[in-house]
Amino acid sequence: MDKIRRRIKQIDWSVPFDIYSLFDKEKANIHPAELAGVLSNIPIEHALPIFESFSDDLKAYIFSYLEFPDQIILIKRLPTAQVGAILNNLSSDDRTQFFRDLSNEDRTNYLVLLNEENRKSTLDWLGYDEKSVARLVNEDFATIYKYMTVAEASEHLRKYHIDSEAANVVYVIDEDGKLLDDIQIRRLVMNEPERPVSDLMDGDYISLNIKDSVDDAIDKFMDYDRVVIPVVNDTHILVGVVTVDDIMDEFEARETEDIQKFGGVDKLDYPYVQTNFFKLTQKRATWLVVLFVGEMLTATAMSFYEEEIAAAVVLALFVPLVISSGGNSGSQAATLIIRALSLKEITLKDWWFVMDREILSGLTLGGILGAMGFFRIVAWHNFQWYDYGEHWLLIALTIFFSLIGIVLWGTLAGSMVPLLLKRLNLDPATSSAPFVATLVDVTGLIIYFSVAALILSGTLL
Amino acid sequence: MDKIRRRIKQIDWSVPFDIYSLFDKEKANIHPAELAGVLSNIPIEHALPIFESFSDDLKAYIFSYLEFPDQIILIKRLPTAQVGAILNNLSSDDRTQFFRDLSNEDRTNYLVLLNEENRKSTLDWLGYDEKSVARLVNEDFATIYKYMTVAEASEHLRKYHIDSEAANVVYVIDEDGKLLDDIQIRRLVMNEPERPVSDLMDGDYISLNIKDSVDDAIDKFMDYDRVVIPVVNDTHILVGVVTVDDIMDEFEARETEDIQKFGGVDKLDYPYVQTNFFKLTQKRATWLVVLFVGEMLTATAMSFYEEEIAAAVVLALFVPLVISSGGNSGSQAATLIIRALSLKEITLKDWWFVMDREILSGLTLGGILGAMGFFRIVAWHNFQWYDYGEHWLLIALTIFFSLIGIVLWGTLAGSMVPLLLKRLNLDPATSSAPFVATLVDVTGLIIYFSVAALILSGTLL
Numbered sequence: 001m002d003k004i005r006r007r008i009k010q011i012d013w014s015v016p017f018d019i020y021s022l023f024d025k026e027k028a029n030i031h032p033a034e035l036a037g038v039l040s041n042i043p044i045e046h047a048l049p050i051f052e053s054f055s056d057d058l059k060a061y062i063f064s065y066l067e068f069p070d071q072i073i074l075i076k077r078l079p080t081a082q083v084g085a086i087l088n089n090l091s092s093d094d095r096t097q098f099f100r101d102l103s104n105e106d107r108t109n110y111l112v113l114l115n116e117e118n119r120k121s122t123l124d125w126l127g128y129d130e131k132s133v134a135r136l137v138n139e140d141f142a143t144i145y146k147y148m149t150v151a152e153a154s155e156h157l158r159k160y161h162i163d164s165e166a167a168n169v170v171y172v173i174d175e176d177g178k179l180l181d182d183i184q185i186r187r188l189v190m191n192e193p194e195r196p197v198s199d200l201m202d203g204d205y206i207s208l209n210i211k212d213s214v215d216d217a218i219d220k221f222m223d224y225d226r227v228v229i230p231v232v233n234d235t236h237i238l239v240g241v242v243t244v245d246d247i248m249d250e251f252e253a254r255e256t257e258d259i260q261k262f263g264g265v266d267k268l269d270y271p272y273v274q275t276n277f278f279k280l281t282q283k284r285a286t287w288l289v290v291l292f293v294g295e296m297l298t299a300t301a302m303s304f305y306e307e308e309i310a311a312a313v314v315l316a317l318f319v320p321l322v323i324s325s326g327g328n329s330g331s332q333a334a335t336l337i338i339r340a341l342s343l344k345e346i347t348l349k350d351w352w353f354v355m356d357r358e359i360l361s362g363l364t365l366g367g368i369l370g371a372m373g374f375f376r377i378v379a380w381h382n383f384q385w386y387d388y389g390e391h392w393l394l395i396a397l398t399i400f401f402s403l404i405g406i407v408l409w410g411t412l413a414g415s416m417v418p419l420l421l422k423r424l425n426l427d428p429a430t431s432s433a434p435f436v437a438t439l440v441d442v443t444g445l446i447i448y449f450s451v452a453a454l455i456l457s458g459t460l461l
Numbered sequence: 462m463d464k465i466r467r468r469i470k471q472i473d474w475s476v477p478f479d480i481y482s483l484f485d486k487e488k489a490n491i492h493p494a495e496l497a498g499v500l501s502n503i504p505i506e507h508a509l510p511i512f513e514s515f516s517d518d519l520k521a522y523i524f525s526y527l528e529f530p531d532q533i534i535l536i537k538r539l540p541t542a543q544v545g546a547i548l549n550n551l552s553s554d555d556r557t558q559f560f561r562d563l564s565n566e567d568r569t570n571y572l573v574l575l576n577e578e579n580r581k582s583t584l585d586w587l588g589y590d591e592k593s594v595a596r597l598v599n600e601d602f603a604t605i606y607k608y609m610t611v612a613e614a615s616e617h618l619r620k621y622h623i624d625s626e627a628a629n630v631v632y633v634i635d636e637d638g639k640l641l642d643d644i645q646i647r648r649l650v651m652n653e654p655e656r657p658v659s660d661l662m663d664g665d666y667i668s669l670n671i672k673d674s675v676d677d678a679i680d681k682f683m684d685y686d687r688v689v690i691p692v693v694n695d696t697h698i699l700v701g702v703v704t705v706d707d708i709m710d711e712f713e714a715r716e717t718e719d720i721q722k723f724g725g726v727d728k729l730d731y732p733y734v735q736t737n738f739f740k741l742t743q744k745r746a747t748w749l750v751v752l753f754v755g756e757m758l759t760a761t762a763m764s765f766y767e768e769e770i771a772a773a774v775v776l777a778l779f780v781p782l783v784i785s786s787g788g789n790s791g792s793q794a795a796t797l798i799i800r801a802l803s804l805k806e807i808t809l810k811d812w813w814f815v816m817d818r819e820i821l822s823g824l825t826l827g828g829i830l831g832a833m834g835f836f837r838i839v840a841w842h843n844f845q846w847y848d849y850g851e852h853w854l855l856i857a858l859t860i861f862f863s864l865i866g867i868v869l870w871g872t873l874a875g876s877m878v879p880l881l882l883k884r885l886n887l888d889p890a891t892s893s894a895p896f897v898a899t900l901v902d903v904t905g906l907i908i909y910f911s912v913a914a915l916i917l918s919g920t921l922l
Contacts, residue, residue, distance in 0.1 A: 029665050033684055154650045161651075168629040168647060168688070185647045186629060189615045190622075204490050222713070223494055225706035227629070227688040244705050245686035248712070252683070255716045256800055262720065263796020263894060264789060272801040273811070277818065281825050284793050288868075291789050292830050296837060298781035303847060309774050316770050316777040320759035320902050323781055327788075328725060328752050328895040332745050335724020339717055340733040350734070357738065364742050369753050376757060386764060407749075433724060433894035434789040441781050 008041050019050050032058060036065035044073055052082065060089030068101045069274050075110075084113035092118075092139040093246060096125040100135055133217045134210050136250065137231050137240035142170045144197060146180060151193035157185075169228050171238055172201060179230055179238040181205050207232050210239055214250050219344070221247045258342065261427065262335070264291065264434035287434070294438045298323075301442055305449040308461055314388060314395060315452055318373075322402050323444040325369050326410035327437030333358055333414030334436045338428045341418060351419055358415040359408065366407030373399040391459045402451045409447060410440040469502050480511050493519060497526035505534055513543065521550030529562045530735050536571075545574035553579075553600040554707060557586040561596055594678045595671055597711070598692050598701035603631045605658060607641060612654035618646075630689050632699055633662060640691055640699040642666050668693050671700055675711050680805070682708045719803065722888070723796070725752065725895035748895070755899045759784075762903055766910040769922055775849060775856060776913055779834075783863050784905040786830050787871035788898030794819055794875030795897045799889045802879060812880055819876040820869065827868030835861040852920045863912045870908060871901040 007022050020027045022038060035054075039047045039062065051059065051074065063071060063086050075083055087095060087110060095114075099107055099122055111119055121139065128134030142161035144153040157170065170188070172181045182205040183197070191200060206224050208217055208231045220229060227244045257267045266283040268275050275283075302309070302319075309316050337354065340346045346354060377396040380386045388395050414436045418428035453461060468483050481488045483499060496515075500508045500523065512520065512535065524532060524547050536544055548556060548571060556575075560568055560583055572580055582600065589595030603622035605614040618631065631649070633641045643666040644658070652661060667685050669678055669692045681690060688705045718728045727744040729736050736744075763770070763780075770777050798815065801807045807815060838857040841847045849856050875897045879889035914922060 026664075028663060031665075031667075031685060033686075157647075158651050168645070184629070185650055186618075189646055189649050190619050202489065203487075204492075206492075222706075222709055224492060225494075225704075227705055243686075244688055244709075245683075248683055248705075248709065251709070251712070252804070255720075256804065259716075259720060259723065259800050260796055263723065263792050265793050265796055268797075271804065271806040272797050273806055273814075277821065281822055284790075284822065285826055285829055288786070288789055288793070288826055288830060289833065292782075292786060292833055295782050295785050295789075298785070299778050299837075302778040302781065306774055306778065309770075309777050313767055313771045313774075313777075316774075316780070317760050317763040317767065319777070319780055320763065320784055320906065321753075321756050324756050324759070324788075324899065324902055325749070325753060327785075327898065328749055328756075329745075331724050331893075331895050332726050332749070335721055335726055336729075336733050339720050343713070343717065343732065345732040345734050353734075360738065361742055361745065365746055365749055368746055369749060372750065372753055376760075432792075434792050437788065437898065438785065441785055445781065 004038060005041055008038065011042075011046075013046055017046070017050070032061040033065045036062045039074075040066060040070045044077065048074070048077055052078070056082075056085045056089055060086045064090055064094040067271070067274065068098070069270055071098060072102075072106075080113065083110070087113055088115055088118055092121060092125070092240070093136050093242075095122055096135050096137075099126060100130065128210065129213075131213050131215075132210065133208055133212050133214055133231060133242055136214065136217070136242045136246045137210065138243060138246075139240045141230070141238070141241045142185075143173045143238065144170050144183075146172050146174070146198050146201065148197045149193065150188050150191050150195045150197065150200075153197050154188055154193070157188075169230075169241075171230055172197060173238055177237045179205070179207060179232050179236060182230060205230070208242060209234070215254070217242055218247055218251050218254070258338070258429045261429040262338065262432045264288075264432040287432075291434050291438050295441060297442045298445055301445045305445075308449060308452065311461055312452075312456065315398075315449070318399055319445070319448070321373070322399070322406055322448050323441045324437075325403055326406035326440035326444040328410070329362065329365055329407045330410035330414030330436035330440045331433040333361070333411045334418055334431050334433065337415045337418045338431070341422060341428050348419060348423055354415055354419065355412070358411050362408035362411030363404065365411065366404035369407055370400040370403035373403050391456065394455055394459055398452045398455045401455070402448045405447045405451060406440070406444045409443060410436070413439055413443075465499060466502055469499065472503075472507075474507055478507070478511070493522040494526045497523045500535075501527060501531045505538065509535070509538055513539070517543075517546045517550055521547045525551055525555040528732070528735065529559070530731055532559060533563075533567075541574065544571070548574055549576055549579055553582060553586070553701070554597050554703075556583055557596050557598075560587060561591065589671065592674050592676075593671065594669055594673050594675055594692060594703055597675065597678070597703045597707045598671065599704060599707075600701045602691070602699070602702045603646075604634045604699065605631050605644075607633055607635070607659050607662070609658045610654065611649050611652050611656050611658065611661075614658050615649055615654070618649075630691075630702075632691055633658060634699055638698045640666070640668060640693050640697060643691060666691070669703060670695070676715070678703055679708055679712050679715070719799070719890045722890040723799065723893045725749075725893040748893075752895050752899050756902060758903045759906055762906045766906075769910060769913065772922055773913075773917065776859075776910070779860055780906070780909070782834070783860070783867055783909050784902045785898075786864055787867035787901040787905040789871070790823065790826055790868045791871035791875030791897040791901045792894040794822070794872045795879055795892050795894065798876045798879045799892070802883060802889050809880060809884055815876055815880065816873070819872050823869035823872030824865065826872065827865035830868055831861040831864035834864050852917065855916055855920055859913045859916045862916070863909045866908045866912060867901070867905045870904060871897070874900055874904075 004022050011017060019038060020030065023030050039051060054062065102110065114122060125134050125137065142157055144156055148156060168185055169182050170185055171179060172183060174180055181201040181203055183200050187200050206220060206226060206229055208220065208229050210231050210233050221244055228241050230238055231240045231242055233239050260267060264287045266286055268283060374396045377388060377392060377399060381388045381392040417431040417436065421431055422428045465483050472478060480496065480499060481491065484491050500512060515523065563571065575583060586595050586598065603618055605617055609617060629646055630643050631646055632643055635641055642662040642664055644661050648661050667681060667687060667690055669681065669690050671692050671694050682705055689702050691699055692701045692703055694700050721728060725748045727747055729744060835857045838849060838853060838860060842849045842853040878892040878897065882892055883889045
């Protein structure tokens with residue numbers, strides 16, 4: 001793609017342009033996804049005539065591979081008749097997805113361009129919860145009946161489902177359309193033509209309910225290694241299928257959202273480069289401002305200890321070191337627990353197990369960092385790199401015990417807050433690294449100055 | 462699964478136990494993955510006799526669904542003959558994966574249990590780079606020849622590939638075994654028996670080279686929405702296939718690694734609950750110690766400003782607030798850029814675009830937080846919640862300009878360090894949230910005290 005991007009930059013737009021000349025291979029071997037990739041890298045005024053030159057089928061195919069912002073730019077400039085043809089030619093899941101992303105006004109405008117059948121089905125799908133698998137359901141699936149022979153089933157498929165994209169698996173339904181079983185289409189090839197379909201049925205199939213969440217669907221695909229799963233409604237009538245390619249896209253989007261949340265950014269609706277500056281800044285500012293307000297408490301906390309700082313300025317020197325250690329160990333613990341929750345390696349029931357383990361971890365890690373901090377001061381003082389005064393050993397002990405306390409607290413907070421959020425039915429990933437760091441900063445200061453007061457009172461304080 | 466976990470807890474091990482009684486459905490409908498899930502939740506001494514009661518085929522099937530640590534626990538307790546049967550019955554990709562994870566000593570011990578053909582192929586696969594698709598390659602695929610008719614091809618498949626798991630797609634090869642095309646098996650059903658296979662060929666197929674990286678394979682599956690992709694060697698001979706279920710597992714593992722790295726934890730080899738305490742603490746301590754050493758520079762930096770702090774203790778109060786704002790904005794920027802790089806939304810060529818954009822973001826976000834900090838001091842002082850002395854306005858200005866500088870610097874560092882790492886062919890995700898925060902803490906202090914020196918010299922300083 002990099003090579004092609006370079007070639008795009010060298011195009012001389014003043015002469016007629018053949019998009020296929022960009023590729024090193026024959027026209028027949030170029031995938032619509034590749035054409036979509038090229039088009040989204042060409043300025044719209046040049047991309048438009050190229051797109052219009054394609055057949056209706058290819059237009060819809062390419063359209064389905066474009067990102068939503070590019071879809072909108074394109075469709076707003078196409079003549080209405082072409083728009084209608086594209087939207088009607090889309091597969092039902094791609095169509096539902098497109099309509100779901102539209103503004104209310106655009107949705108009304110484009111719905112009228114659909115033929116009656118497509119409009120009805122799109123409106124049906126749009127009625128389901130946004131988080132349900134409904135928006136991924138493809139109505140393009142192939143069915144056969146139990147009473148058929150393998151030869152009859154094959155004949156039936158040839159006659160009614162020749163274009164069916166998802167037909168690696170066919171579904172056996174009864175007269176009411178209720179799902180009875182799934183059969184890999186290869187089994188129709190592998191079995192003698194005269195065998196009855198009922199012979200191939202084993203009643204062992206996996207299905208999704210139309211109201212199941214996309215998250216459940218992802219789990220089912222992962223757990224059972226499927227490439228397509230049938231979707232039924234509450235009366236077990238087969239309404240469509242979900243395919244693994246859509247599941248992978250959803251999975252990637254979910255991961256992106258988790259990672260961005262963990263980094264302290266609100267979920268972006270579009271890729272980084274396609275999100276406009278204002279929107280991006282707004283999303284970032286929201287979280288930064290919340291964290292800033294929280295962090296302001298550090299200034300308040302510090303002001304309570306102003307006298308101690310004035311009496312022993314040396315205490316201030318270690319503030320960043322001490323509180324950041326709490327933040328870092330908290331971020332670590334939060335990452336581990338959030339990920340383990342998301343992979344279902346632990347559940348809420350493991351609360352006490354996690355707590356026991358993290359207390360032990362916190363003490364060990366705090367002990368290691370505390371020892372390092374202790375020896376840092378002892379070494380600096382004795383090599384005379386820095387003069388910590390006559391109470392240098394007490395200062396070193398203050399750092400030692402503070403670090404144990406703060407790292408323990410950071411580890412505990414980092415690991416328990418995600419579980420707490422989960423318990424409250426909130427997204428554990430909300431306890432982002434910056435969030436945990438802020439939480440630990442404020443409490444860390446209190447721990448630090450309390451330990452200092454305990455150890456240094458009567459000497460420095 | 463939760464329901465089943467509860468039931469497992471209630472099992473009375475003193476009486477004979479039927480594993481199928483744990484499920485609410487018929488024996489025929491229970492998936493081997495579900496049995497594997499139950500077995501890994503039962504103490505090994507009870508799980509062993511249950512596992513041994515299964516047929517050889519089912520043992521291998523269940524074994525392939527167990528996590529590696531569970532596989533090891535189980536296999537070390539089984540009689541040698543059973544181990545041999547299981548290992549020989551595994552599919553070639555599962556077998557390669559298992560042998561790759563073994564210690565050198567165990568690998569030698571178990572290799573002798575394989576039959577000659579399996580041992581040769583396992584040793585072949587193990588020879589490839591660990592990051593290459595070789596370890597995911599399944600040798601169980603179905604081939605046909607160009608000169609066959611649809612009926613002959615079907616007959617051929619029935620004869621030679623009836624057990625082929627991955628046979629949703631069959632591959633047309635020439636006499637040397639070179640890959641010519643892929644054909645969806647449903648097209649054999651959908652076409653008249655007397656049509657020649659060559660009629661169905663369109664030369665439009667995607668393949669992977671055996672040396673391609675797993676990352677490339679993931680991208681190809683995502684870009685082309687495939688469920689299976691053939692793998693060829695350097696002479697274009699078809700050597701196997703990679704299926705989407707393995708790709709999803711790899712994808713999930715890659716994401717987990719990225720997220721853990723970003724949270725400042727070394728990649729864990731096993732799930733959180735299965736990693737023993739010592740190993741887990743070691744992984745966490747490594748990064749924490751590195752960060753701690755870096756963060757020690759803050760104490761050094763602060764000591765240079767000890768006189769300023771002694772002269773104006775009020776400056777110390779804002780240290781945590783000011784440096785954490787830099788860390789938070791840096792974490793945000795790093796998340797966005799790391800994710801955009803990983804999704805290939807941006808490449809190294811976008812360096813200047815990203816820099817321009819992040820400078821503008823940094824100034825805007827810094828301006829917002831700076832204004833908040835400014836008004837915090839003005840308000841607290843004027844409502845007499847805190848007395849910042851006669852130079853309160855200068856202090857407020859110090860905070861304002863420091864925040865702009867530090868947030869700008871944090872944003873720039875957070876966004877450019879991942880690109881720099883990528884440029885050096887290192888993993889961008891290494892610039893974790895804690896790493897960026899530490900980097901920004903040290904430099905943030907220097908910015909803060911320099912701005913303070915500039916604004917306050919002659920008054921407070």
